[in-house]
Amino acid sequence: MAVSKTLVLLFATSIFLAFGLVAEAEPRAFFVFGDSLVDSGNNNYLVTSARADAPPYGIDHPTHRATGRFSNGYNIPDLISQRIGSEPTLPYLSPQLRGQKLLIGANFASAGIGILNDTGIQFVNIVRAPMQLAYFKQYQQRVSALIGPEKTKELVNNALVLVTLGGNDFVNNYYLVPLSARSRQYNLQDYVPYIISEYRKILMRLYDLGARRVLVTGTGPLGCVPAELAQHSRNGECAAELQRASSLFNPQLDDMLTGLNNELGNHVFIGVNTKQMHNDFMTNPTAYGFVTAKMACCGQGPYNGIGLCTPMSNLCSNRDLYVFWDAFHPSEKANRLIVDQIMIGSNEYMNPMNLSTILALDSNN
Numbered sequence: 001m002a003v004s005k006t007l008v009l010l011f012a013t014s015i016f017l018a019f020g021l022v023a024e025a026e027p028r029a030f031f032v033f034g035d036s037l038v039d040s041g042n043n044n045y046l047v048t049s050a051r052a053d054a055p056p057y058g059i060d061h062p063t064h065r066a067t068g069r070f071s072n073g074y075n076i077p078d079l080i081s082q083r084i085g086s087e088p089t090l091p092y093l094s095p096q097l098r099g100q101k102l103l104i105g106a107n108f109a110s111a112g113i114g115i116l117n118d119t120g121i122q123f124v125n126i127v128r129a130p131m132q133l134a135y136f137k138q139y140q141q142r143v144s145a146l147i148g149p150e151k152t153k154e155l156v157n158n159a160l161v162l163v164t165l166g167g168n169d170f171v172n173n174y175y176l177v178p179l180s181a182r183s184r185q186y187n188l189q190d191y192v193p194y195i196i197s198e199y200r201k202i203l204m205r206l207y208d209l210g211a212r213r214v215l216v217t218g219t220g221p222l223g224c225v226p227a228e229l230a231q232h233s234r235n236g237e238c239a240a241e242l243q244r245a246s247s248l249f250n251p252q253l254d255d256m257l258t259g260l261n262n263e264l265g266n267h268v269f270i271g272v273n274t275k276q277m278h279n280d281f282m283t284n285p286t287a288y289g290f291v292t293a294k295m296a297c298c299g300q301g302p303y304n305g306i307g308l309c310t311p312m313s314n315l316c317s318n319r320d321l322y323v324f325w326d327a328f329h330p331s332e333k334a335n336r337l338i339v340d341q342i343m344i345g346s347n348e349y350m351n352p353m354n355l356s357t358i359l360a361l362d363s364n365n
Contacts, residue, residue, distance in 0.1 A: 027086035029105040034164030036111030041068025045093040050112035073332035114168035156210035227327035230305030297322040
């Protein structure tokens with residue numbers, strides 16, 4: 001019986017992993033777009049309430065200072081950078097992002113944003129998706145002045161890209177208040193295809209700007225985060241309506257990514273099933289070393305799910321025992337486990353391939 005090329009590639013990838021040969025000799029550039037799950041500090045440079053610039057944010061970061069990441073330490077982009085052998089990408093608005101640092105890539109993400117421009121309007125001054133893309137174009141002009149247009153095109157085409165959008169379009173838009181403008185305009189079954197169609201435009205614009213390897217995360221189990229448990233749960237059950245939203249959004253996102261790849265004739269967009277990753281933690285937290293997947297480490301109120309983490313909040317002594325750092329965001333330990341699945345997860349988690357396979361494929365090319 002003939003052995004498929006896919007099986008051969010997967011076997012080769014496992015060999016690379018076993019001997020630690022996945023990281024490339026020359027680290028590729030890395031670009032990040034999205035919301036607070038991946039923001040590494042852009043909002044620190046903006047007049048907005050969507051900031052993580054005060055303790056105890058960053059308590060487990062090497063600096064032990066709040067960095068603008070909505071985490072006790074590293075976030076997902078930081079950990080991906082480590083796994084591909086690169087320095088962490090700097091926020092695009094950081095004055096330190098200049099000269100040779102530009103060649104590492106850039107993080108354009110901004111806490112509070114969504115697929116839609118009216119998502120997160122309560123935060124006022126945030127870098128919405130169209131502006132993140134405009135900054136990406138501006139970034140390429142800056143790099144072109146440094147290394148020339150041809151090398152810039154090569155750097156962008158060969159780069160890894162991460163996009164995380166969608167959760168805020170429910171939490172900070174459709175369900176932000178009872179009878180929100182969007183919920184009056186659309187029922188949920190129509191709202192989801194609408195935001196998927198808008199997401200498609202964002203991803204195609206990224207492709208037009210040169211992105212060729214794009215990790216696209218789905219939403220986590222929105223109704224199970226401490227913030228929603230605090231508002232809607234009596235006995236620790238997840239908020240049913242938000243769970244329904246994520247159960248509609250994620251499969252339609254997968255279908256959209258498959259359609260785009262078929263249209264482009266290549267595996268440009270890689271679906272990251274973060275909902276299943278979080279479900280694993282919540283179904284059996286002790287299997288991953290957690291004591292709880294319901295209560296946030298830092299916060300106040302039921303499940304520590306009210307408001308952001310502040311110096312006045314309850315704070316757990318061991319962050320590694322908690323799936324959630326604050327009312328919405330995973331702990332660094334949970335982020336590490338998510339990145340493990342991004343690297344080597346099966347098709348249940350990474351479709352059509354995991355990041356180790358991508359690295360192996362691209363190194364061969």
